Amino acid sequence: MGKEQNRVVLCASSSMAFLLLLAWLYASVFSSDVTPFEAWKLPGFGSSLSSKMSDHEAILANYSLDFPLRRLVRGDDRIQLDTTGFACHSDLYSELCIANKEVRIDNKNLTVYIPSSQSQISRKNIKPYPTTNPLHLVTSVQIVNEETNLPSCNFNHNVPVLVFSSGGFTGNLFHEMDELIIPLFITSRHFRSNLKFVITDYKAWWVNKYSRILSRLSRYEFINPAVNGSVNCFPGAVIGLKFHGLLALNRTDIPGGYSMFDFKHFLAQTYNLKHTNVFEIKREKPVLILISREKTRRFVNEDEMVVMMEELGFEVVVTRPNRMSNLNKFSELLNSCSVLVGAHGAGMTNEVFLPAGAVAVQVVPLGLDWASTNYFGEPAREMGVKYLEYKIEPEESTLFQTYGKDHVVVTDPESILAKGYQAARAVYIDEQNLKINVERFRETLVQAKQLIEDSSDSSSRN
Ligand SMILES: *[C@@H]1O[C@H](CO)[C@@H](O)[C@H](O)[C@H]1NC(C)=O
Ligand SMILES: *[C@@H]1O[C@H](CO)[C@@H](O)[C@H](O)[C@H]1NC(C)=O
């Protein structure tokens, strides 16, 4: 964890956060000329999950290939795509370019040749990754508008390509979901797996970790340009990923009209998760998963917490996920649990695997109120997961001992946050551990238990 907090710099104070949210709202306004559900109505695209590859190819051959491509841009951008064969769209946190004519990609120097004489762009660099974080880990892709001197194709493909980077802050479940998996879903799901992935900054372990998800989004083998220095030709291309905010999907801005609910359903199908709703879990005691952190924002008195949880009647599972955690197994564990408890941090991202009606309880350390609510609180509600926050008192932070009760770090976190990211990170993210007041925390868990019982009761009444 930790790296995700780079973003806290942006959100250092709540007023800044408010401005950002506003900017988001403005940045994502498009003129809308299609309804989100148009895609479903086209024959062959609505119900093709089970059909064979050859059917898909036949359908694609019949329908203009640029159908799913042009759905990714709207308004002026779409007009430009239709007239020149190439258009880019950027907003606050993402940039992507679309070509609906043949492109050639030279894998050796990550150069995409777009043979579009009318396009105004002659050369352009793009980082194929959401721009929420510093992008030094992401290699640029060069787009060149060129009609002569094109390299010749070593391989011809008959479906479009999506170029994205697996660089960035991989190794952290939050970033992997927030900046890769959800953006990939937003950008590619409506292609119905009929596109090829070129994955730059290719990390084999990451591709392996998410292979189930990736292979449901693309039915083809992934291309790693670093080991495959050939020239590949595609009938169309998407370069970059759409991004809709922290663990967010905005269904009115997704070609297939997908919502967070659809995304969760997609995950559940991908990992064969049994429980759609928490009341389907048949266990003697409700299972509570406690995300244990090793380094920062660690629960100093974890054992004491576990005892209290067990006394309340939970079966407690303490787990410490790491970047190599096997998602096949871990998602199953999460999907059988009723309550997830963790301190603010990447581990909270596991709420995506909870069944609807389960409760995510986030322990909010000093100075991290905004981040806690916006990274995991709001998204939980979008997912149909119930969400409770336990805001610690200053005495429950180890910063209280380190700095003393009268120090500004303890008395006025806002003023430290106002100094900027580095200052805030140094204390609240990296230096803080938590000694939970078990008696006080108990009340939050009683509430969590009540919420689960309520949803079981209402299900049995129905
Ligand atoms: C979602 O997208 C639509 C269309 O682009 C936009 O009008 C709306 O403001 C967006 N909603 C959010 C919460 O960003
Ligand atoms: C493609 O179009 C041809 C001719 O219009 C039609 O006979 C065929 O069934 C179509 N194939 C698919 C898969 O839609």
Ligand SMILES: *[C@@H]1O[C@H](CO)[C@@H](O)[C@H](O)[C@H]1NC(C)=O
């Ligand atoms: C990319 O590399 C090829 C050789 O593989 C070269 O011909 C071409 O000029 C390079 N493109 C750019 C834009 O540097």
Ligand SMILES: *[C@@H]1O[C@H](CO)[C@@H](O)[C@H](O)[C@H]1NC(C)=O
């Ligand atoms: C390079 O990519 C092409 C097209 O995807 C593939 O057919 C070929 O086997 C790859 N070559 C190597 C050495 O990976």
